[in-house]
Amino acid sequence: MPQFFMNKRLIILLVSIIILVALIGFSLSRSKLTWPEQFIKDTTGWVQTLVSRPVHYVAGVIDNVKDLQDTYQENKELKAKIEEYGLLKAQVQGLQKDNEELQKIVDEYPSLNDKKLLKATIVSRDPNQWNELITINRGKNDGVEKDMAVITSAGLIGKVKSVSTGTSTVQLLSSEDPTNRISAYIQKDENNKKKNKKTSVFGLIEDYDKESKNLIMTWEEVPDGLEVKKGQIVSTSGLGGVFPPDLAIGKVVKVESDEYGLAKKAYIEPAADFYDIEHVLIVKRESSEGDE
Amino acid sequence: MRKFLIGCLIAFMFILESIFVELLPGDLFSNHILVPHFLIITIFFFSIYANRNAAIIYAFVFGLLVDVVYTEVLGIYFFVFPFTIYICSKIMKVLHANLLVVSVISLLGITILEMIVYEINFLIHLTSMEFIYFLQLRLVPTLILNAIFLLIAAYPYKRIFEKYAGEGKD
Numbered sequence: 001m002p003q004f005f006m007n008k009r010l011i012i013l014l015v016s017i018i019i020l021v022a023l024i025g026f027s028l029s030r031s032k033l034t035w036p037e038q039f040i041k042d043t044t045g046w047v048q049t050l051v052s053r054p055v056h057y058v059a060g061v062i063d064n065v066k067d068l069q070d071t072y073q074e075n076k077e078l079k080a081k082i083e084e085y086g087l088l089k090a091q092v093q094g095l096q097k098d099n100e101e102l103q104k105i106v107d108e109y110p111s112l113n114d115k116k117l118l119k120a121t122i123v124s125r126d127p128n129q130w131n132e133l134i135t136i137n138r139g140k141n142d143g144v145e146k147d148m149a150v151i152t153s154a155g156l157i158g159k160v161k162s163v164s165t166g167t168s169t170v171q172l173l174s175s176e177d178p179t180n181r182i183s184a185y186i187q188k189d190e191n192n193k194k195k196n197k198k199t200s201v202f203g204l205i206e207d208y209d210k211e212s213k214n215l216i217m218t219w220e221e222v223p224d225g226l227e228v229k230k231g232q233i234v235s236t237s238g239l240g241g242v243f244p245p246d247l248a249i250g251k252v253v254k255v256e257s258d259e260y261g262l263a264k265k266a267y268i269e270p271a272a273d274f275y276d277i278e279h280v281l282i283v284k285r286e287s288s289e290g291d292e
Numbered sequence: 293m294r295k296f297l298i299g300c301l302i303a304f305m306f307i308l309e310s311i312f313v314e315l316l317p318g319d320l321f322s323n324h325i326l327v328p329h330f331l332i333i334t335i336f337f338f339s340i341y342a343n344r345n346a347a348i349i350y351a352f353v354f355g356l357l358v359d360v361v362y363t364e365v366l367g368i369y370f371f372v373f374p375f376t377i378y379i380c381s382k383i384m385k386v387l388h389a390n391l392l393v394v395s396v397i398s399l400l401g402i403t404i405l406e407m408i409v410y411e412i413n414f415l416i417h418l419t420s421m422e423f424i425y426f427l428q429l430r431l432v433p434t435l436i437l438n439a440i441f442l443l444i445a446a447y448p449y450k451r452i453f454e455k456y457a458g459e460g461k462d
Contacts, residue, residue, distance in 0.1 A: 020371040022367075026366065027365045028365065028416060059315050122314065124311075124362070126313075127313045128409070131364070161364070176418065211429065278314075
C-alpha cells in the first residue's frame with residue numbers, strides 16, 4: 001500500500017513539474033497580459049492602494065519630521081545653487097532660441113522629442129526582487145502603452161513592461177533581464193571639445209551589476225574614438241526608437257575593456273534612486289498616438 | 293467568520309511584503325538583497341497549528357497571486373509555495389512541534405524556496421548571479437530578516453492558529 005501512495009505522489013510531482021514548465025514557457029513568450037491576469041492585477045492593485053496610501057502617508061509624516069532636522073544645512077546648499085541658477089537660465093534661453101531656429105530648418109519631422117509627462121504613484125513593488133518590477137496606478141485608460149519610458153525627477157528608472165486597464169507594470173533598470181536593453185550615449189566632456197572632433201559615444205546599456213549597484217554599458221571601440229572618463233554623463237540616445245532622447249541615466253564610474261578587447265565596458269552609477277521611489281513620471285510619446 | 297479572518301491575515305501579509313520593500317530605506321539595500329517571506333511563514337504556521345490541507349490550498353492561491361501580481365512569470369511560486377509547505381510539514385511530522393523547532397524549520401523552508409526559485413530563474417536567464425553571490429548577497433540577509441520577523445510573530449501566530457483549530461473541532 002505505501003508503495004502505491006509513493007507512486008501517486010511521484011505522479012503528482014511530475015505532472016506539476018510539467019505544468020510549471022508549460023506555464024513558464026507560456027509567460028516568457030507572450031507579449032501581452034491575458035485578461036484574467038489583467039483582471040487580477042487591477043483588483044489587487046485597487047486593494048493594495050487602499051492599504052498602501054495610509055501607510056505611505058504615515059511614513060511621509062515621519063520623514064517630514066526627520067527632514068526638519070536637516071533644514072538648516074539644506075537651506076545653505078540650496079542658496080548656493082540658486083546663484084548658479086541665474087547663470088543657467090540665461091544659457092537655456094539662448095539654447096532654446098537656437099533650437100527653435102534649427103527645428104525650423106529640419107522642417108518638423110516627427111521626433112521622439114515631443115513628449116508629454118503623466119504622473120503616477122506606486123501601488124506595489126515585487127518583494128522577491130528577481131525581476132525588479134513595480135506596479136503603478138496608471139493603465140490603458142490613461143493612455144499608457146508598452147515600452148514607454150518611466151522617469152523620476154532625477155532620471156530614467158525603467159520602462160513599462162505590461163499594461164492592464166487601470167494599472168501597469170514597470171521594469172526597473174536594475175533588473176537583470178537580458179531583454180532590458182537601452183540605447184544610450186555618453187555626452188562629450190566640455191574640456192574635451194576642442195581636442196577631439198569625434199561626437200559622443202553611443203552604446204547599449206546591457207546589464208546591471210548587483211554587487212556594485214551599477215549599470216553596465218558596452219560599445220565597440222573605434223580607433224580614434226572619444227576617450228571616456230570618470231564622471232561623464234550618460235543619457236538615452238533615442239536611437240532604439242523606443243525611448244525619447246536625452247533622459248538622464250547616470251554618471252560613468254569606471255571604464256574597462258571587455259574580455260576579448262573588442263568592446264569597451266563602462267560602469268554607470270544611476271542618477272535615480274531605484275529604492276525610494278514613490279511618484280514617477282511616464283513619458284508619453286506624441287508620435288506614438290499617430291501610429292495606431 | 294474565523295476562516296474569513298485567517299484569509300484576511302494571509303492576504304494582508306501578501307500586501308505587507310510589497311509595502312515593506314517599498315518603505316525600507318534604500319541604504320539597507322546598499323550591499324545586500326532583503327526579501328521578506330512573511331506570506332510563506334504565515335501559511336506554514338497555519339499548516340502546523342491548524343490545517344495542513346487548507347494551508348496547501350492557500351499556498352496554491354497565493355502562489356498564483358504572487359506570480360500574477362508581482363513577478364509576471366507564471367508558475368514559479370504557484371509550484372514552489374505548496375511544495376515547500378508540503379516538504380516542511382512532512383519534516384515536522386518527525387519532529388516535535390515546539391515553537392523554536394517550527395521557527396527553525398520555517399527558515400529551512402525559506403532556504404528551500406529561495407534555492408528552487410534561484411535555480412529556475414537561473415535556467416530561464418532572469419538572473420545571472422553566481423551561486424556564491426546568491427548566498428552572500430541574498431540568502432543570508434534574507435534569512436536574518438525573516439528570523440527577526442519570526443521573533444516578533446511566532447508566538448502570536450501560534451496562539452491565533454491554535455485557537456482557530458480548537459474552534460474548528462468544537
